[in-house]
Amino acid sequence: MPSKNKAVPPKTPLWARITKHQIIIPIAALLALALFNLIADPSFFRIELKENSAGNMILSGNLISIIDSGSELAILALGMTLVTAASGGQDISVGAAIAISGSVMLRVLCGNNSHPTSLQAPIIVALLVACLVSMAFGAFNGALVAFFKIQPMVATLILFTAGRSIAAWINNNELPIVSDETFSYFGNNIPGIPIPTPFLIAIVCFIVTWLFMKFTNISLYVQSVGVNEKTSRLNGLNPEFIKLMTYVLLGLCVAIAAFIKVSRISTINYSVVAKDIEMDAILAVALGGNALSGGKFSMSASVLGAYVIQFLTTTLYKFEVKATALPAYKAVVVIALVVLSAPTVREKLSQLSKKFRKKAPAAKAA
Amino acid sequence: MKEDSLLEMRGIYKSFPGVKALQNVDFTLRKGEIHALMGENGAGKSTLIKVLTGVHVKDEGDISLQGKGKVNIHSPQDAQKNGISTVYQEITLCPNLSVAENIYIARGKGGLVSWRGMNKKAQKLLDSLGIAVKATQQLASCSIAVQQMVAIARAVDMDCSVLILDEPTSSLDESEVAKLFVLMRQLKERGVGIIFVTHFLDQVYEVCDRITVLRDGQLVGEYEIENLPRIQLVSKMLGKELDDMADIKGEAQPEIDKSSTPVYAAEGLSSSEGIGPYNFEIRAGEVNGFTGLLGSGRSESVRAIFGADKVTGGKVKIDGKDVKITKPRQAMAHGIAYLPEDRKRDGIVGDLSVRDNIILALQVKTGFFKPFSKAKATEFAEEYIKLLDIKTASVNTPIKSLSGGNQQKVILARWLLTHPKYLILDEPTRGIDIGTKTDIQKLVLKLASEGMCVTFISSETDEMLRTCSRLLVMRDRKLVGELTGDQLTQAAVMNTIAGGEKNAE
Numbered sequence: 001m002p003s004k005n006k007a008v009p010p011k012t013p014l015w016a017r018i019t020k021h022q023i024i025i026p027i028a029a030l031l032a033l034a035l036f037n038l039i040a041d042p043s044f045f046r047i048e049l050k051e052n053s054a055g056n057m058i059l060s061g062n063l064i065s066i067i068d069s070g071s072e073l074a075i076l077a078l079g080m081t082l083v084t085a086a087s088g089g090q091d092i093s094v095g096a097a098i099a100i101s102g103s104v105m106l107r108v109l110c111g112n113n114s115h116p117t118s119l120q121a122p123i124i125v126a127l128l129v130a131c132l133v134s135m136a137f138g139a140f141n142g143a144l145v146a147f148f149k150i151q152p153m154v155a156t157l158i159l160f161t162a163g164r165s166i167a168a169w170i171n172n173n174e175l176p177i178v179s180d181e182t183f184s185y186f187g188n189n190i191p192g193i194p195i196p197t198p199f200l201i202a203i204v205c206f207i208v209t210w211l212f213m214k215f216t217n218i219s220l221y222v223q224s225v226g227v228n229e230k231t232s233r234l235n236g237l238n239p240e241f242i243k244l245m246t247y248v249l250l251g252l253c254v255a256i257a258a259f260i261k262v263s264r265i266s267t268i269n270y271s272v273v274a275k276d277i278e279m280d281a282i283l284a285v286a287l288g289g290n291a292l293s294g295g296k297f298s299m300s301a302s303v304l305g306a307y308v309i310q311f312l313t314t315t316l317y318k319f320e321v322k323a324t325a326l327p328a329y330k331a332v333v334v335i336a337l338v339v340l341s342a343p344t345v346r347e348k349l350s351q352l353s354k355k356f357r358k359k360a361p362a363a364k365a366a
Numbered sequence: 367m368k369e370d371s372l373l374e375m376r377g378i379y380k381s382f383p384g385v386k387a388l389q390n391v392d393f394t395l396r397k398g399e400i401h402a403l404m405g406e407n408g409a410g411k412s413t414l415i416k417v418l419t420g421v422h423v424k425d426e427g428d429i430s431l432q433g434k435g436k437v438n439i440h441s442p443q444d445a446q447k448n449g450i451s452t453v454y455q456e457i458t459l460c461p462n463l464s465v466a467e468n469i470y471i472a473r474g475k476g477g478l479v480s481w482r483g484m485n486k487k488a489q490k491l492l493d494s495l496g497i498a499v500k501a502t503q504q505l506a507s508c509s510i511a512v513q514q515m516v517a518i519a520r521a522v523d524m525d526c527s528v529l530i531l532d533e534p535t536s537s538l539d540e541s542e543v544a545k546l547f548v549l550m551r552q553l554k555e556r557g558v559g560i561i562f563v564t565h566f567l568d569q570v571y572e573v574c575d576r577i578t579v580l581r582d583g584q585l586v587g588e589y590e591i592e593n594l595p596r597i598q599l600v601s602k603m604l605g606k607e608l609d610d611m612a613d614i615k616g617e618a619q620p621e622i623d624k625s626s627t628p629v630y631a632a633e634g635l636s637s638s639e640g641i642g643p644y645n646f647e648i649r650a651g652e653v654n655g656f657t658g659l660l661g662s663g664r665s666e667s668v669r670a671i672f673g674a675d676k677v678t679g680g681k682v683k684i685d686g687k688d689v690k691i692t693k694p695r696q697a698m699a700h701g702i703a704y705l706p707e708d709r710k711r712d713g714i715v716g717d718l719s720v721r722d723n724i725i726l727a728l729q730v731k732t733g734f735f736k737p738f739s740k741a742k743a744t745e746f747a748e749e750y751i752k753l754l755d756i757k758t759a760s761v762n763t764p765i766k767s768l769s770g771g772n773q774q775k776v777i778l779a780r781w782l783l784t785h786p787k788y789l790i791l792d793e794p795t796r797g798i799d800i801g802t803k804t805d806i807q808k809l810v811l812k813l814a815s816e817g818m819c820v821t822f823i824s825s826e827t828d829e830m831l832r833t834c835s836r837l838l839v840m841r842d843r844k845l846v847g848e849l850t851g852d853q854l855t856q857a858a859v860m861n862t863i864a865g866g867e868k869n870a871e
Contacts (some may be wrong), residue, residue: 214737214739217734231712231713231714236693236694237695237730344511
């Protein structure tokens with residue numbers, strides 16, 4: 001056994017380590033948003049225990065609404081991070097794929113009857129079937145990218161275009177409604193638990209992802225393929241297969257997000273469900289400080305990025321920005337965030353702060 | 367300026383930060399000659415060409431052209447205006463346009479084009495040069511050789527007096543090369559001076575009139591082809607005079623038991639990169655080397671062993687058992703490790719940490735579901751950082767911020783960590799400092815004494831003579847000789863590279 005007091009390299013101070021890490025970007029954004037709200041209207045942070053329409057006690061407030069509505073986005077960000085890291089591109093079909101998985105779920109739950117009084121299949125079966133279908137579509141995207149070397153955005157444009165019509169076709173263009181009450185628990189609240197279920201599902205997803213990354217080599221393999229495909233191949237990896245795998249995993253995330261979406265209102269509208277969510281998911285990855293050209297990634301930074309976006313959306317709603325004007329406001333904030341997090345700007349900033357620090361002691365000495 | 371010279375370059379100096387690429391280089395091209403520019407990698411050939419074509423601006427020296435006197439060439443356009451044209455290894459034409467369009471692109475005066483006139487003119491030009499292609503054909507549908515000839519035709523039509531061919535033959539097959547040579551001889555008769563850059567010795571002796579040899583950015587000399595036998599050329603390129611080619615090998619290497627089963631044996635191995643078929647075997651404790659000039663196929667042969675290129679045929683035995691190796695993964699499973707020639711492209715995973723780079727190969731071997739804990743990975747990394755004396759701030763430092771030599775050591779550590787039976791090192795000492803070079807050579811000998819077998823490739827022959835007990839000599843992608851024991855001398859190596867006694871005169 002080596003002695004315990006072996007030479008440990010001098011540890012960099014905690015603060016320096018945090019500021020160097022990419023996670024500083026979403027954290028700073030989150031703090032800035034919180035500070036803004038605190039100054040503008042401290043009541044933003046109020047959380048109450050209220051009775052909902054079904055007679056259950058639930059938590060409500062802006063913060064709760066953020067962690068509730070941000071769940072789908074955060075789950076998608078998990079898969080999108082892997083796809084981005086491995087293939088150096090993004091999947092823009094996740095919104096359409098949610099419509100497909102949701103439609104599959106409704107089809108399994110409702111059968112041929114669009115308004116059945118009882119469930120035609122157990123919920124778990126519907127979820128599993130939706131997962132399989134969604135992963136198959138993921139594999140389709142992944143195969144185009146990995147084996148046919150099509151640019152990810154172009155490859156996934158196919159499903160982006162066709163997805164919502166496929167979703168409508170699965171249910172013969174009808175919008176079935178699930179009448180079973182237990183099904184709606186997953187998108188709202190389980191009686192007796194005041195925390196929104198989507199958030200709980202998201203937490204489970206984070207834990208599973210964390211365990212998956214801890215007990216497999218996925219992180220090393222994906223990053224290695226993303227940084228240098230040639231080297232990876234010479235080290236025995238199969239870059240094509242790894243890329244394909246990330247798209248399949250994103251498919252799994254899509255199915256879970258779709259499950260929450262369907263459960264929220266017991267049905268979905270194929271043409272509007274999860275509209276533009278792909279752009280938010282990509283943004284979450286970017287806000288997390290991950291390079292959109294692939295390579296190194298931080299999963300937790302992406303997840304935080306997703307909640308930053310949701311925080312921003314909720315804040316804007318709070319200030320009664322019209323839904324139609326929302327994207328414009330979002331764009332302004334996003335530009336500011338992305339420019340600030342760009343490596344060149346960060347380098348300049350750190351140079352400035354160094355200069356500032358050097359000047360301060362000099363002034364004291366004088 | 368002499369009367370018959372087309373181009374004279376005198377006292378050319380060019381340096382880049384930290385490198386003196388050209389020092390006092392002279393070069394003369396005469397009317398109607400094909401002049402080979404020879405030298406190993408880093409000798410300054412391409413820098414000289416780039417100075418001539420205006421890609422780089424020279425620091426010092428004069429360039430004079432026939433009839434124009436001293437000229438200043440500051441850009442490729444300047445070079446073209448002065449009648450200097452270049453045809454590069456990679457085709458720089460537009461594949462989606464027709465042959466005629468490619469010849470006349472960006473050369474019209476007004477905005478209007480007479481398509482018929484252009485096609486007619488192009489066809490006439492092509493016919494006069496004996497290039498069998500229709501002017502209206504799309505360029506992409508022509509073979510690489512024809513595309514290259516079209517590029518030459520374009521240059522000829524621009525009234526070039528100096529034509530530079532930079533490795534034009536490396537992607538051509540034998541019959542295409544022959545056609546190209548016919549065209550080159552034709553141009554020569556018209557009085558065009560051709561500068562021919564190539565790695566293929568046979569081609570130099572087939573078509574050239576004169577040779578200028580560069581080494582380490584300096585002029586070695588200009589020779590008429592009849593006065594410079596191959597062996598002399600090789601020795602001039604490598605910088606070893608035949609006289610001082612004493613055997614410099616140090617301590618005697620251990621005897622290898624020839625009767626033992628080879629650790630690795632290949633029969634008729636060939637790959638998609640044009641290698642082979644060749645036979646090769648290596649036994650435990652042996653260090654062998656592949657040698658030959660650049661482009662001779664020494665790297666491609668070991669890539670075939672590791673399955674890095676597409677293996678197209680051959681039987682492979684590991685410890686006497688038949689195995690199939692078509693992918694790096696399979697080679698690794700059989701205990702083969704391969705340190706690639708191009709460290710930046712094939713070796714490092716730039717953004718990842720030193721630790722991740724060290725454990726990568728072993729983690730692939732252990733499989734997807736068996737990751738090391740961070741502590742374990744750090745332990746492995748620290749062990750090898752100490753063992754190989756890798757200079758890095760910490761295990762978390764991205765490998766790309768390390769110096770070249772230390773990057774190389776990290777990759778070496780990566781493969782040593784997998785405890786291979788057979789280690790292939792392709793140019794492990796290129797571009798690294800002398801201290802690290804000796805470290806790596808010593809390490810190779812130590813590993814071999816512990817029973818590993820090693821293949822060691824280096825452009826520096828004396829380095830190979832010091833470390834290897836057997837040398838396989840490659841020329842033009844074929845195995846042409848094997849040297850062992852007393853044959854391991856600079857002279858013998860050069861002789862074999864140059865093509866045996868028959869050319870030595």
